[in-house]
Amino acid sequence: MKPVIALVGRPNVGKSTLFNRLTRSRDALVADLPGLTRDRHYGEGRVGNRPFLVIDTGGFEPVAKEGIMFQMALQTKQAVAEADVVVFLVDGRQGMTPHDKTITDFLRKSGRPVLLVVNKAEGMRYTAAVSDFYELGLGDPYAISGAHGDGVHDLVQEALDKA
Ligand code: GDP
Ligand code: MG
Numbered sequence: 001m002k003p004v005i006a007l008v009g010r011p012n013v014g015k016s017t018l019f020n021r022l023t024r025s026r027d028a029l030v031a032d033l034p035g036l037t038r039d040r041h042y043g044e045g046r047v048g049n050r051p052f053l054v055i056d057t058g059g060f061e062p063v064a065k066e067g068i069m070f071q072m073a074l075q076t077k078q079a080v081a082e083a084d085v086v087v088f089l090v091d092g093r094q095g096m097t098p099h100d101k102t103i104t105d106f107l108r109k110s111g112r113p114v115l116l117v118v119n120k121a122e123g124m125r126y127t128a129a130v131s132d133f134y135e136l137g138l139g140d141p142y143a144i145s146g147a148h149g150d151g152v153h154d155l156v157q158e159a160l161d162k163a
Contacts, residue, residue: 002044003163005156006055006083008076008107010099013089014119018146019043019056022156047156052163055079077106084163085113087155092118092129092143096136104136113162116141117155122148 007015023043041056057076080086086107090100107114116138121129122145130141142158144151 002051002053003084003160004053004055004082005159005163006057006076006079006086006112007089008057008080008086008103009089009119010097010103011058013091014146015089016041016056018087018089018119018144018152019054021146021149021152022054045156047153047160050157050160052156052160055083080107080110080112083112085115085159086110087117087159088114088138089117089119089146090133090141092121092124096132100133100136104138114138115155115159115162118143119146121145122150 007019009015019041022045043054043056045052045054057079088103088107090096116133116136118130118133118141121143124143126143129143133141142151142155144155146152
């Protein structure tokens with residue numbers, strides 16, 4: 001079985017952009033894999049000679065009790081349950097939000113290894129991008145730009161090492 005990486009974070013942090021970069025030019029949907037549900041967005045990627053599966057999730061809205069946002073939260077929980085490692089994306093331009101803390105609590109309870117990744121960090125100093133997020137208690141954040149590709153290769157290597 002290839003290791004499974006789940007991309008988790010509140011809406012608009014850049015999960016789908018990163019997913020597209022990780023799976024680009026591959027025939028991304030891998031709906032036939034045994035043991036994986038079909039209603040989330042699965043793709044296949046590779047760094048060096050290491051193949052992996054990646055799950056994009058619709059977002060994470062912990063407050064809503066029903067409707068589309070509730071469905072997305074559910075989707076995220078299922079993706080985390082299937083994952084060997086979670087890439088938890090936050091937004092370095094927007095900084096910390098209360099939802100980031102709620103998601104952190106949920107991820108901690110999941111028991112999965114988590115990499116905290118500050119996205120949209122292109123053109124920012126590392127310390128400026130990440131300093132907000134140390135208080136989440138998830139260790140040294142990675143700073144990447146999913147849109148430009150900065151830091152993505154190293155991040156995936158690290159994620160696979162933890163899977
Ligand atoms: P999702 O809701 O988490 O899947 O986020 P999307 O991938 O749809 O991206 C949300 C917005 O953030 C879009 O306008 C993207 O173009 C933008 N975005 C994604 N990645 C980056 C990045 O690395 N840098 C910047 N500046 N913007 C980004
Ligand atoms: Mg998305």
